[in-house]
Amino acid sequence: MTTAAVVKPSKPWQASPRQRLNSALVYIAAIMTSYLIVAITPMKGKLAYAFVFFAAFIVFDFALNLFSRGFPVAKDAIARAVVAAGICVAVFPILSIIATVIIRGYHGLHIGLFTHDMALNSVTDPVKQGGLLHALTGTAILVLVALIISVPLGILTAIYMTEIRGRFMKPIKFLVQAMSGVPSIVAGLFILSAVVYPITKGYSGFVGSLALSILMIPTVARTSEEVLLLIPNDLREAGVALGGTHWRTVAMVVVPAAKSGLVTAMILGVARIAGETAPILLLTGGGDKVNGDPFHGPMGSLPFYIWKSYSVGTPESITRAWAAILVLLVIVLVLFVSARLLSERRSSK
Amino acid sequence: MSDEMTTGRGPGLVSSLGDVARRRFESKRVTTAVQGVGLEARGIHAWFGDRMVLEDMSLDFWSGTVTALIGPSGCGKSTFIRTLNRMHEFIPGAAMAGQVLLNGEDIYSSGTDVTKIRLKIGMVFQKPNPFPSMTISENVLAGLKLAQLKVDNKDDLLEECLERAGLWNEVKDRLSSYGGSLSGGQQQRLCIARSLAVRPEVLLMDEPCSALDPGSTLRIEETISHLAASMTIIIVTHNMQQAARVSDYTAFLLSDGGPGKMVEFGPTGEIFSRPKDIRTENYVTGRFG
Numbered sequence: 001m002t003t004a005a006v007v008k009p010s011k012p013w014q015a016s017p018r019q020r021l022n023s024a025l026v027y028i029a030a031i032m033t034s035y036l037i038v039a040i041t042p043m044k045g046k047l048a049y050a051f052v053f054f055a056a057f058i059v060f061d062f063a064l065n066l067f068s069r070g071f072p073v074a075k076d077a078i079a080r081a082v083v084a085a086g087i088c089v090a091v092f093p094i095l096s097i098i099a100t101v102i103i104r105g106y107h108g109l110h111i112g113l114f115t116h117d118m119a120l121n122s123v124t125d126p127v128k129q130g131g132l133l134h135a136l137t138g139t140a141i142l143v144l145v146a147l148i149i150s151v152p153l154g155i156l157t158a159i160y161m162t163e164i165r166g167r168f169m170k171p172i173k174f175l176v177q178a179m180s181g182v183p184s185i186v187a188g189l190f191i192l193s194a195v196v197y198p199i200t201k202g203y204s205g206f207v208g209s210l211a212l213s214i215l216m217i218p219t220v221a222r223t224s225e226e227v228l229l230l231i232p233n234d235l236r237e238a239g240v241a242l243g244g245t246h247w248r249t250v251a252m253v254v255v256p257a258a259k260s261g262l263v264t265a266m267i268l269g270v271a272r273i274a275g276e277t278a279p280i281l282l283l284t285g286g287g288d289k290v291n292g293d294p295f296h297g298p299m300g301s302l303p304f305y306i307w308k309s310y311s312v313g314t315p316e317s318i319t320r321a322w323a324a325i326l327v328l329l330v331i332v333l334v335l336f337v338s339a340r341l342l343s344e345r346r347s348s349k
Numbered sequence: 350m351s352d353e354m355t356t357g358r359g360p361g362l363v364s365s366l367g368d369v370a371r372r373r374f375e376s377k378r379v380t381t382a383v384q385g386v387g388l389e390a391r392g393i394h395a396w397f398g399d400r401m402v403l404e405d406m407s408l409d410f411w412s413g414t415v416t417a418l419i420g421p422s423g424c425g426k427s428t429f430i431r432t433l434n435r436m437h438e439f440i441p442g443a444a445m446a447g448q449v450l451l452n453g454e455d456i457y458s459s460g461t462d463v464t465k466i467r468l469k470i471g472m473v474f475q476k477p478n479p480f481p482s483m484t485i486s487e488n489v490l491a492g493l494k495l496a497q498l499k500v501d502n503k504d505d506l507l508e509e510c511l512e513r514a515g516l517w518n519e520v521k522d523r524l525s526s527y528g529g530s531l532s533g534g535q536q537q538r539l540c541i542a543r544s545l546a547v548r549p550e551v552l553l554m555d556e557p558c559s560a561l562d563p564g565s566t567l568r569i570e571e572t573i574s575h576l577a578a579s580m581t582i583i584i585v586t587h588n589m590q591q592a593a594r595v596s597d598y599t600a601f602l603l604s605d606g607g608p609g610k611m612v613e614f615g616p617t618g619e620i621f622s623r624p625k626d627i628r629t630e631n632y633v634t635g636r637f638g
Contacts, residue, residue: 234476237478241472242496244496245464257482
């Protein structure tokens with residue numbers, strides 16, 4: 001018999017069955033303790049169970065590790081338990097929001113959402129009548145116009161900060177960072193006083209897009225800047241050493257090399273503004289029918305539709321609002337996931 | 350320092366490297382006619398901020414020859430080579446003094462179109478850096494696009510450049526795959542082909558083999574030997590065997606903590622077998638550095 005036949009791949013660094021049994025016992029003991037303590041003390045509710053469970057788990061886990069592996073490992077176990085608790089506290093609300101939106105919005109979904117608007121219906125009509133078409137087209141137009149304004153400006157700003165590195169680089173960098181914290185209502189009020197009152201004097205999709213651009217440009221500029229900074233300096237030098245001017249090197253070597261990252265920046269910018277509500281309430285208004293003209297008249301949008309339906313307050317209108325929230329959430333999630341996939345493909349290349 | 354002393358002291362490495370270099374030099378002198386001075390450096394000084402990193406370098410680079418710059422790290426070799434095609438000025442805080450004459454004209458004189466200078470004096474970098482967004486053929490022809498040059502037959506130029514860089518046979522069936530799909534050595538030869546496409550008179554190579562394995566290094570050295578017949582090549586290298594194998598002339602640079610200075614310049618065979626300066630001898634025999 002050869003030794004080669006006997007040797008089997010194993011993973012000696014993994015926990016042994018005995019260790020696994022021990023940690024399972026810690027869980028069981030912590031669960032039992034939490035029931036016991038909640039039963040015999042005046043504490044009540046899910047939060048009490050969770051809190052006692054965490055406390056008991058930390059104590060038992062610490063004790064187990066102290067006896068089996070010593071004090072340093074036991075301290076490590078406490079840190080691990082606290083970190084795990086932190087993750088649960090952070091992730092639970094997100095999952096809870098997604099679950100609530102799916103459960104409550106699911107009833108309002110029907111195919112008519114994507115083919116009808118609310119021109120002939122009121123929000124209090126039965127849920128299966130009317131639809132979201134005006135809000136979807138409105139949001140699409142708002143985002144598209146904002147995209148056309150913001151992407152060139154944002155990317156050019158990033159190019160100024162990374163490639164030209166001019167005298168105003170530092171103040172502009174600071175400004176861009178400060179602007180990404182501008183509350184959306186401020187952007188809305190600014191456009192209202194600077195454009196709507198003196199010039200257009202009424203609701204339109206375009207002025208809404210202007211306000212959204214104010215919010216989107218910093219996101220696009222900052223993300224693009226990070227992407228451009230990742231492009232190795234070798235490439236810039238190679239381009240210039242081949243007799244290219246500075247600008248041609250940027251346009252033909254640096255930007256194409258950063259292409260997928262710049263697309264990610266664009267998608268993140270869209271995700272940032274797709275659900276913005278405050279400027280739209282001020283500038284774009286609502287309307288119940290599809291308006292394809294961004295320059296005249298109020299234009300529907302998903303955030304406005306949600307706000308309006310919810311404020312009516314009847315069971316039908318609230319169901320409509322939740323269905324619209326579900327649609328909006330899916331759109332934003334799809335955008336984030338595609339941005340993520342694109343940047344992963346970039347880094348794996 | 351006398352001949353006897355040198356050979357007496359370092360019979361091993363010095364004489365063998367010297368032999369390699371001398372044999373190469375003799376054979377080449379027969380085959381290629383020296384055409385005159387291609388590039389002249391006159392009193393080059395260089396600074397980064399207030400710190401002088403290079404002092405008073407004067408060197409002639411003859412057409413049709415390979416000149417190697419050797420010396421320990423930090424002696425200013427790369428800085429010097431970058432002053433020769435005006436890449437030095439890309440580093441913030443850089444300054445320089447002196448003249449670089451290409452065919453008798455100073456490339457630093459005011460009114461000179463720096464992009465035209467870089468077309469005539471090409472450069473290959475330490476790390477292979479093909480443009481990631483371009484295919485192999487686009488990479489080779491990138492210089493034409495960047496400098497807005499027109500050629501009659503791009504396919505011929507593509508084949509010629511890849512042929513001269515010794516890469517044609519390996520990539521001719523996959524010209525439209527991306528440059529990043531090649532091995533490191535192939536990428537570096539692709540970068541050489543890319544520099545050749547704009548027909549430079551001088552090619553600067555800044556440690557072109559330092560990121561490559563010995564097999565790829567050998568291919569690049571063969572490429573350099575083939576190219577040398579038609580252009581001026583200046584190569585920075587840390588590898589003394591490489592300097593002995595590929596170069597006709599060698600300059601040894603050294604920094605004693607201050608700015609780098611040229612210690613010795615001469616035919617490669619002399620530098621490796623009968624160095625005049627004790628510091629050169631110590632370096633080429635591996636006693637320091």
